[in-house]
Amino acid sequence: MDRRVRQRRHWLLHGLLPALLAAAASADEVPAADTLGPAFATRNAAFLPVSYAQLPGWDSDALHESANGMRASCQALQRKPAWAGICADFDALDGSDAALRGFFLRNFYAYQIMSPARQPDxxxxxxxxxxxxxRRQRDDRFRHPVYGLPRDLLTLDAAARGQGASAWLVRQGNRLLPAEPGTSGAAQYTLALDDARPNIRDKRLRVRLDGTTVRPYWTRQEIEQQALxxxxxxxxxxxxxxxxxxxxxxxxxxxxxxxxxxxxxxxxxxxxxxxxxxxxxxxxxxxxxxxxxxxxxxxxxxxxxxxxxxxxxxxxxxxxxxxxxxxxxxxxxxxxxxxxxxxxxxxxxxxxxxxxxxxxxxxxxxxxxxxxxxxxxxxxxxxxxxxxxxxxxxxxxxxxxxxxxxxxxxxxxxxxxxxxxxxxxxxxxxxxxxxxxxxxxxxxxxxxxxxxxxxxxxxxxAVDPRSIPLGSPVFISTRDPARRGGPLQRLMFAQxxxxxxxxxxxxxxxxxxxxxxxxxxxxxxxxAQMWLLLPHAQAQAAAAASGPATRGLRSAATLRDCVVDDPDLCVED
Structure with a gap:
């Protein structure tokens, strides 16, 4: 066999072939392109798909400094279906900036977060x-308590007010839950809650019992005037x-x-x-x-x-x-x-x-x-x-x-x-x-x-959990107070x-x-401007729930309140 043929075969076997195998092995690790996710909207925000190349400063951020934030988010979210594979992928990384950049590109779509009126700022x-x-003990000087959870502070789903001026409720722990009349432990309560406002995340009211009346929990002034x-x-x-x-x-x-x-x-x-x-x-x-x-x-x-x-x-x-x-x-x-x-x-x-x-x-x-x-x-x-x-x-x-x-x-x-x-x-x-x-x-x-x-x-x-799901990576672009207003462009985590x-x-x-x-x-x-990095599965679900609303064909009243409907992160109305 001609020596040049043997050399070419040697090069193919020991040079190109390993390269091809390596490329095939990494095909699932590095995407072929910076792909865009589907557009969607909620009642509180609009989400415009963008490429990572459009994130100002993305290529220069020291992503290894964000690894602890990602690790903490995985600690809370790794058991959720959309995050299980992502967190396993993260655990296998070497922690370099290049590896982390590929990780986010591979697992998350990038979205510019905008107001419902499509304003980015x-x-x-x-x-x-x-x-x-x-002090551990009260004295004349140290007399202001740092309180733990009051034993009489209860929560009630805001939807309970839809039952009218009264409702059958049963207490389970620190929650009041709707109950059928005659249910063991249940009682009929008057709801004096006209001025109460639910928490935006869990949609519950903070209340107390006054005999058979449910009232908003004590104000600061009332708390300070009693032994809580x-x-x-x-x-x-x-x-x-x-x-x-x-x-x-x-x-x-x-x-x-x-x-x-x-x-x-x-x-x-x-x-x-x-x-x-x-x-x-x-x-x-x-x-x-x-x-x-x-x-x-x-x-x-x-x-x-x-x-x-x-x-x-x-x-x-x-x-x-x-x-x-x-x-x-x-x-x-x-x-x-x-x-x-x-x-x-x-x-x-x-x-x-x-x-x-x-x-x-x-x-x-x-x-x-x-x-x-x-x-x-x-x-x-x-x-x-x-x-x-x-x-x-x-x-x-x-x-x-x-x-x-x-x-x-x-x-x-x-x-x-x-x-x-x-x-x-x-x-x-x-x-x-x-x-x-x-x-x-x-x-x-x-x-x-x-x-x-x-x-x-x-x-x-800290974020509004209706617009930015807790645990999510968020890229920000603003001015840095530590550098006389120079650019602050870095990956953060909504925690x-x-x-x-x-x-x-x-x-x-x-x-x-x-x-x-x-x-x-x-x-x-x-x-500031902000970009949400959303797992592929969550993005697809959000787009399906948004439907044609992103093209202006749906009333905002029919849109979801939360990007991700998850009882641990954000509860729908």
Whole structure:
């Protein structure tokens, strides 16, 4: 045989053939093209299919830094059919940026998230994990309780109100469930719930029993004037700092012996989140400092100054919000709040409490209706966001720092003591109130968010779970407060929820623990665009449910409320 023929055969066998086999073996790993998913819409958002090449900064993001976020999402979602294979694929990766890019390309369709009016611009804000001083036992100074779950706080499906002024109900754990007359343990109750608003995630009301009458759960003012039947996780010395903790949704408490306990959002009283902002208060400062998770109101003079860089719909919401908080319009519906997240390794283990920061103090003063303090830095003219609806879960996490299906038991809270006595009025007019769980001592992981997993500093988002399914990867493009407004374009994970986090293109970025994180959180309030990465199976199901609505042929009233109808993540009406 000619030597050249033998050489060619050798090359084919030992060169081209292995390459072909390798290509065949990897055919399922790397898609032939950046394929587009089907378009779809919900009542709250529209989803435009895009290629990954259209994501600004996708190729330059350090995706290996997002691996912990993906791992945490898989921890919560790996048993769900749409995620089982995805999480198995993720576990087999080598963790390199190239491998992760191929993984997302292979398993997720990319969608630009838009408002129902097809506007791509929205709002991103920031939150963090503060530090408070506390005690195990109450004394004259440390007299404000950090409550666990009250034993008399119950939930009732909002649909029960459709039965009329009364209903047969039976109690199971902390839930009231519809029952047939005569059912063992059931009774007929009067429903005095005209003003109650359901939580947006689980569509349940937070209620209490008053004899045979079901009423909305106690307001903040009522809670402060009684000895609540609830475990106390710690006692703190400042009601306003406790209020700030409730707004952030999680934090750490340093006890008298120097030990730290971490608390995370567990539940909320179902009352609307209504801080005492008036036209005489510096609303811009309130937005930055108090971190109502994106609430932005007007200027100190009370005149609304629309920000031309912000979508008109956002400025309209700001105007409505100011009117509501000024008592010129009826308050809206309730919303919920998220829990915080993890700390970068560079962050000090025990920084000085951010709650002592001048911006935070000024913000709290403004919320309290005190004389406004001068802002530490000029306040921007006022973009804003969520329609301040009475949150079904004010400060942080949605009723689910624990997964939505959980009972919310306080047994894991390891209480310091039960309250035993009222703390007296704090003077805080906001009727909303947050209850916490003790998630253990200090540690490297972030606090637990609404998805039920630890949050990652700089990579976890609080979102509206109707528009962005919890656990989903979300790519964002905004400005970086740590780099003088340079681009911040990175992959994040939707792992938390929040009372002021309402709407389609809307998120709250978790920055971590302590003063450095607090400064970044206070500085984060900017326009943003967002892209949802959705598993193929979920995208196909969402498109099937959306039907021709994406072509304008269907009424919004017939669209789904949630992208993914999942009782653990978002419950349909």
């Amino acid at each position: 929205g709002l991103i804000t920031g939150y963090f994990e503060p530090l408070l001083d506390g 039947d609830a475990p106390v996780l710690a006692w703190v010395d400042d009601a306003r700092r406790l209020y700030s903790l409730q707004i952030q949704g999680s934090g750490k408490i340093e006890l008298e012996d120097g030990s730290l306990i971490r608390v995370s959002y567990l539940e909320q009283n179902g009352q609307p989140f209504l801080p005492n902002v008036t036209r005489s208060a510096d609303a811009g400062l309130v937005l930055q400092a108090i971190k109502t998770r994106g609430l932005r109101v007007g200027a100190a003079s009370g005149a609304l100054a629309p920000d031309p860089a912000v979508p008109a719909v956002v400025n309209d919401e700001v105007a409505q919000l100011i009117a509501r908080l000024s008592g010129q319009a009826p308050p809206p519906a309730a919303a919920k709040r998220p829990a915080p997240a993890t700390t970068p390794a560079s962050m000090p283990a025990r920084p000085r409490p951010v709650s002592a920061n001048a911006n935070v103090q000024a913000l709290i003063a403004a919320l309290m209706g005190d004389a406004p303090a001068a802002p530490a830095r000029p306040a921007a003219p006022a973009p804003a966001q969520p329609q301040k609806q009475p949150p079904a879960s004010l400060a942080l996490v949605a009723p689910a720092s624990a997964p939505a299906g959980s009972s919310g038991s306080a047994s894991a809270s390891r209480p310091v003591a039960d309250s035993g006595a009222s703390s007296g009025s704090s003077g805080i007019p906001d009727p909303s109130y947050v209850f916490f769980r003790n998630t253990g001592g200090d540690g490297p992981q972030g606090p637990v968010g609404a998805l039920g997993v630890p949050l990652s500093a700089g990579r976890s988002l 938390d929820t929040g009372g002021a986090i309402r709407g389609s293109v809307r998120a709250d970025l978790f920055w971590g623990f302590g003063d450095s994180a607090g400064q970044l959180a206070l500085a984060t309030n900017d326009r």
